[in-house]
Amino acid sequence: MMAGRRSNGKDDLETAAAAFLAEVEIPPAPQRLREYGLQRVLVRARAKEGGKAPATARRAYRNPALLRHTLVVVVAVLLVMTLSTTGAYAFSLDAQPDSPLYGTKIFFERARVILNLSSAGDMRLEMDFSERRMEELRRMAASGKAGGAERWLREYGRNIEVAGSLAGAVSGEDAERLSLQFQEMLERQALMMQEIRRGQPSGLEEPIEGAFRICDQERARMRQRCGQQGAGAPAQEGGQGDGDCPRTEDSSPQEGASSATFIEPSGSGSAPGESSPLCGEGTLSGDALEAGDEPVEAAPDASQPRIDAPESEQASRDMEYRGDGPGKGHMP
Amino acid sequence: MAPLEELALRSAAGDESAFAELYGTLLDPVFRYLYWNIGSREDAEDLAEEVFLKCLVNISRYDPRRGPFKAWAFRIAHNLLVDHQRRQGRRGREELREDLQDGTASAPDSLEEQERARIVRETLEELPSNQRQVIAMKYFAEMSNAEVARAIGRSEGAVNALQHRALRRLGRILEERGWR
Numbered sequence: 001m002m003a004g005r006r007s008n009g010k011d012d013l014e015t016a017a018a019a020f021l022a023e024v025e026i027p028p029a030p031q032r033l034r035e036y037g038l039q040r041v042l043v044r045a046r047a048k049e050g051g052k053a054p055a056t057a058r059r060a061y062r063n064p065a066l067l068r069h070t071l072v073v074v075v076a077v078l079l080v081m082t083l084s085t086t087g088a089y090a091f092s093l094d095a096q097p098d099s100p101l102y103g104t105k106i107f108f109e110r111a112r113v114i115l116n117l118s119s120a121g122d123m124r125l126e127m128d129f130s131e132r133r134m135e136e137l138r139r140m141a142a143s144g145k146a147g148g149a150e151r152w153l154r155e156y157g158r159n160i161e162v163a164g165s166l167a168g169a170v171s172g173e174d175a176e177r178l179s180l181q182f183q184e185m186l187e188r189q190a191l192m193m194q195e196i197r198r199g200q201p202s203g204l205e206e207p208i209e210g211a212f213r214i215c216d217q218e219r220a221r222m223r224q225r226c227g228q229q230g231a232g233a234p235a236q237e238g239g240q241g242d243g244d245c246p247r248t249e250d251s252s253p254q255e256g257a258s259s260a261t262f263i264e265p266s267g268s269g270s271a272p273g274e275s276s277p278l279c280g281e282g283t284l285s286g287d288a289l290e291a292g293d294e295p296v297e298a299a300p301d302a303s304q305p306r307i308d309a310p311e312s313e314q315a316s317r318d319m320e321y322r323g324d325g326p327g328k329g330h331m332p
Numbered sequence: 333m334a335p336l337e338e339l340a341l342r343s344a345a346g347d348e349s350a351f352a353e354l355y356g357t358l359l360d361p362v363f364r365y366l367y368w369n370i371g372s373r374e375d376a377e378d379l380a381e382e383v384f385l386k387c388l389v390n391i392s393r394y395d396p397r398r399g400p401f402k403a404w405a406f407r408i409a410h411n412l413l414v415d416h417q418r419r420q421g422r423r424g425r426e427e428l429r430e431d432l433q434d435g436t437a438s439a440p441d442s443l444e445e446q447e448r449a450r451i452v453r454e455t456l457e458e459l460p461s462n463q464r465q466v467i468a469m470k471y472f473a474e475m476s477n478a479e480v481a482r483a484i485g486r487s488e489g490a491v492n493a494l495q496h497r498a499l500r501r502l503g504r505i506l507e508e509r510g511w512r
Binding site for chain 1: 348364467
């Protein structure tokens with residue numbers, strides 16, 4: 001009964017409210033909407049159907065603010081990208097191999113090589129980068145931090161290998177000069193490694209040994225290439241081959257003498273298991289010099305064409321350079 | 333077929349006079365529905381125009397088998413209203429605009445009419461937006477419950493419940509003010 005009364009009460013409320021609403025005066029649509037609204041709707045509908053495809057372009061054209069906004073966004077994005085790239089490059093320049101920015105540094109180096117279109121430019125860059133590697137090694141030794149040494153060795157090996165392979169691709173006047181510079185650089189780096197090694201930096205023995213081996217192999221390869229060219233090609237002005245190799249120091253006895261001030265690499269001529277002077281056992285070995293370099297270094301006269309590397313020996317050296325020859329893994 | 337649905341089919345076939353008839357028939361209910369929900373005459377006018385524009389552009393998609401045309405048109409009005417309210421950053425119980433509150437929107441003749449209009453406005457302000465939409469469609473746009481249900485995408489039962497709740501609240505206010 002209570003529920004019924006309550007229900008009746010609710011019904012009464014609703015009925016009264018409904019009756020009240022029914023009597024409310026509702027304002028009709030304005031006259032202007034009635035008169036012109038339909039025309040506007042029809043015109044807008046036609047315009048909408050007529051030009052759906054270029055709507056965005058029209059919007060941008062008719063709305064300078066939108067165009068300006070788009071331009072501002074594009075410029076801002078470009079600016080942020082430029083700033084972040086420049087910043088990353090600047091911060092990574094001095095990064096050592098144990099630094100998180102070292103990868104960025106290497107990335108930018110490779111990007112520069114990729115963006116360079118000439119073989120001579122690529123070779124110069126790789127030589128510069130290998131000099132950077134030596135600077136990194138010097139700093140690692142000075143600070144006693146050997147972190148990232150493996151990566152350092154990998155990058156150094158890559159620099160030297162790429163520069164060496166590019167030496168054959170460079171032609172013209174640059175070829176001889178670059179080849180000479182490359183060999184001088186290799187010798188300089190070998191000296192530097194020897195000096196650093198003398199300081200007995202902890203944890204850097206193996207990377208230095210590996211780097212020296214790479215350096216040594218590349219030197220041997222360069223010498224062999226020059227010798228071959230000198231022997232195989234018709235003699236030119238200086239008795240050299242195609243002009244791709246240095247004519248003077250590299251193949252002269254004096255060079256051998258200068259090389260004798262540091263550990264002279266023996267190339268593929270070293271026997272497996274032969275101890276490495278770098279490993280602390282020996283000093284400069286004249287035997288090693290003679291044994292390893294005799295065919296190249298001991299040429300009595302650089303102006304004479306030399307036959308110092310038979311084809312089978314060259315193949316053997318190439319194999320060794322690739323890491324699958326008999327001398328694989330052995331120090332000079 | 334009801335006249336509105338026939339007119340819609342003719343409009344879809346490109347008959348502008350049929351659409352003009354639809355416009356004339358539905359303009360007042362649509363405008364009232366929007367006006368009592370938004371509370372601004374200008375906004376309601378703009379939105380009403382948008383409703384009819386959308387109706388005309390999409391009229392070929394209307395299928396009479398799926399419901400009456402009035403419900404379809406009010407569905408568009410309802411969606412546009414919701415978008416408008418979202419844009420304005422309003423919630424369910426937003427305040428109505430001043431022109432609705434000060435009575436300039438309507439022009440009631442007598443004091444009793446003015447008082448009635450004021451109470452309706454105050455009550456509508458108190459209602460949640462879904463209840464206000466149902467009341468506006470039902471009493472100001474003169475739609476059936478089925479049409480309201482189709483327009484707002486709810487069941488008829490839900491529309492009935494919303495309507496009863498809204499009326500009860502309105503009745504309570506009337507009782508408090510001695511209008512019964």
